Amino acid sequence: MSNSTYTKTFLNKVKTIKLDPDENESSCINMKKNNGFPKLADIINNKIYTRTFAEGLYTLLNRCGYQGSKEKKAMLKYITNNNHNVDIDPSLKKSFSNWIDGKNIPTNRTSIYKLCFAINASYEDVKWFFEHVCFQNSFYLHAIDEVIYFYCLNNHLDYLKAQELINQINSLESEKNFIDQNYEWYTHDNTKNIPCFKKDSELIDFFKKNIYFYRSTFPYQGAYKKYIELKNNIMIVDKENGKNIDWINNLKVPDKKTPILQKELYNDKHSKSLNNKHLKNSVLTSNEWFLKQCYGMKLEGKKQYVAFLSALPRKKELSDFDNEKSLGNLRNTLILLSFYEFNYNITNENLYLDENDDEDFSLSSIFINETNEMLIECGFQPLTEINPYDLVFICCSRSSYLPLTTFHELIAHLAVM
Numbered sequence: 001m002s003n004s005t006y007t008k009t010f011l012n013k014v015k016t017i018k019l020d021p022d023e024n025e026s027s028c029i030n031m032k033k034n035n036g037f038p039k040l041a042d043i044i045n046n047k048i049y050t051r052t053f054a055e056g057l058y059t060l061l062n063r064c065g066y067q068g069s070k071e072k073k074a075m076l077k078y079i080t081n082n083n084h085n086v087d088i089d090p091s092l093k094k095s096f097s098n099w100i101d102g103k104n105i106p107t108n109r110t111s112i113y114k115l116c117f118a119i120n121a122s123y124e125d126v127k128w129f130f131e132h133v134c135f136q137n138s139f140y141l142h143a144i145d146e147v148i149y150f151y152c153l154n155n156h157l158d159y160l161k162a163q164e165l166i167n168q169i170n171s172l173e174s175e176k177n178f179i180d181q182n183y184e185w186y187t188h189d190n191t192k193n194i195p196c197f198k199k200d201s202e203l204i205d206f207f208k209k210n211i212y213f214y215r216s217t218f219p220y221q222g223a224y225k226k227y228i229e230l231k232n233n234i235m236i237v238d239k240e241n242g243k244n245i246d247w248i249n250n251l252k253v254p255d256k257k258t259p260i261l262q263k264e265l266y267n268d269k270h271s272k273s274l275n276n277k278h279l280k281n282s283v284l285t286s287n288e289w290f291l292k293q294c295y296g297m298k299l300e301g302k303k304q305y306v307a308f309l310s311a312l313p314r315k316k317e318l319s320d321f322d323n324e325k326s327l328g329n330l331r332n333t334l335i336l337l338s339f340y341e342f343n344y345n346i347t348n349e350n351l352y353l354d355e356n357d358d359e360d361f362s363l364s365s366i367f368i369n370e371t372n373e374m375l376i377e378c379g380f381q382p383l384t385e386i387n388p389y390d391l392v393f394i395c396c397s398r399s400s401y402l403p404l405t406t407f408h409e410l411i412a413h414l415a416v417m
Contacts (some may be wrong), residue, residue, distance in 0.1 A: 002186055011350055022404070028127060033264060033379075035345060037092065053099065053102065053105045053133060053134075054099065054100055054101070054102040056129065056133030056134075057075075057099055057100060057133070058075070058100075059133075060074060060116075060119070060125060060128075060129050060133070061078060061079075061119060063121070063125050063128075064117065064119045064120060064121050064122075064125060065072070065082075065119075065120075066119075068077050068287070068332055070092075070099045072097060072346065072359075075100050075130060076093070076097060076100065078119075079096060079115070079118055079119055080093070082119060083118045084117060084118060084119070084120045084158050084159065085117070085158045085159050086114050086117050086118040086159045087162040088114070088118060092111060092114060095108075095111055096111070096115065105134070106134070106355055109146075110145070111134070111142075112134065113146075113149050113159075114159065116129065116153075117158060117159035117162070118159070120158075120331075122153070122156075123150075123153040123154045126138065126149075127139075131381075131384070131386070132386060135386075135387045135388055137380060137381050140175070140379075141191040141379060142223075143214075143380055144166070144169060144170070144207070144214050145166055147194060148165045148166050148169065148203070148214065149162055150194060150195075151165070151197055151203050152165070152170070154197075155167045155193060155197075155198060165200065165203065165204075168204065169203075169207045169211070169406075173211075180386060183266065192378065194206070213387075213408075222378045222379065223330050223331075223334065223378035223379060223380070224321070224324065224330070226231075226334060226374060226378055227321055227330060227333060227334060229339035230338065230341060232361050233341060234290075234340055234341060234344075241248065253295060259298055286315075287315040287318040287319060290318075290387070291315060291318070294336060295312065295407075295408065295411050295416065296404075296406070296407070296409075296411055296412065297410075297411060297412060298406025299312065299314065308388055308389060308392055309411065309415060311329075311388075311389045312332070312336065313332055313333045314331055317329050317333065319356060330378075330380075331378075331380040331381075332389060334371075334374060334375065334378065334380070335371060335383070335389070336393075338367070338369075338370065338371045339367065339393045339396070339403070339404075339407070340404065342366075342367040342370075342397065342403065343402065343403045343404035343407075347404075355380075363397075364394075364397040364398040366399065367397040367403075368383055368394060369395075371383055371393075373412070392410065393407075
């Protein structure tokens with residue numbers, strides 16, 4: 001099946017996904033009856049409607065000139081025999097072997113780039129592979145190495161040249177003296193000219209001006225600020241320095257600045273849905289409790305879950321974000337927070353999705369448009385239905401039932417698969 005046929009088949013199946021409860025039902029659990037959950041679950045797992053990773057890898061090899069079989073030995077032989085200046089050590093070769101066998105999928109983006117350079121993949125091939133097989137951004141222009149990979153692939157330069165440029169740029173000195181401390185560095189604005197670079201000197205001049213920012217958290221500054229803003233809008237802040245005060249019996253009437261979860265607690269208190277449980281400050285301000293409200297349940301480690309649940313952020317990642325240690329899964333986290341805020345806003349305003357709404361003016365389109373604007377501003381790719389992670393939030397935002405309730409029941413369904 002050709003690449004275009006896969007994509008058309010996938011998007012046609014997306015249109016058939018129905019995430020609404022049966023009429024006059026009070027719970028969206030009945031979505032299971034109309035096959036909304038199984039269809040979406042199949043898509044998330046890449047079992048029926050989308051290619052497997054191994055199939056995507058085989059297609060990538062075909063795009064680069066391979067005409068052999070899907071047999072592992074033949075594919076590995078092609079990769080090694082046609083290697084274009086990439087050091088394929090035993091560990092990397094074993095990774096390639098596991099990818100072909102379908103034993104695992106790559107988590108190390110550098111390994112993916114090495115594969116693509118080894119088989120002389122074009123810029124278009126690499127972009128396609130990341131977006132349509134790995135379901136990730138094709139190039140993170142927040143990182144020095146990936147900017148250089150982008151430049152080299154866009155200008156038909158090999159891996160050896162990329163490593164030469166990486167070493168040269170890493171040797172540049174960071175000149176901090178001229179930096180305005182109030183200057184805000186946004187990846188989207190500062191990297192927009194990179195696709196136009198045709199000479200090494202243009203790339204090096206760019207890094208001479210920006211290397212200080214790339215060696216700090218500045219490339220992620222816009223995204224990080226947005227993360228903090230969204231999280232503060234939603235999550236209860238620990239103002240008691242970890243003291244275990246009784247939140248439920250000390251809740252005050254919310255105002256406009258009150259975080260969403262605190263407003264929801266206040267409403268739950270007066271609806272008696274908390275059953276007089278004494279939730280303490282140390283619990284309510286934790287990332288673990290915050291994510292439990294997002295997911296409707298506690299998710300454990302990632303390995304035992306299907307692909308979508310493994311892609312959801314965990315408390316360790318939020319802790320890393322909070323401490324600016326790592327921002328690797330930030331795009332997925334921003335989408336989750338944007339969705340939670342969207343659900344609260346339409347619920348608080350008593351707005352509900354109508355399947356007869358004009359597609360351009362529906363509440364779902366508001367979520368998609370606002371989230372896309374945020375992602376682009378932060379230097380990430382916008383939502384796309386071809387990405388299983390994005391697809392879940394797009395579909396749940398279109399549900400005429402409460403989007404977050406739909407999301408919770410979907411997670412509960414997938415967690416036992």
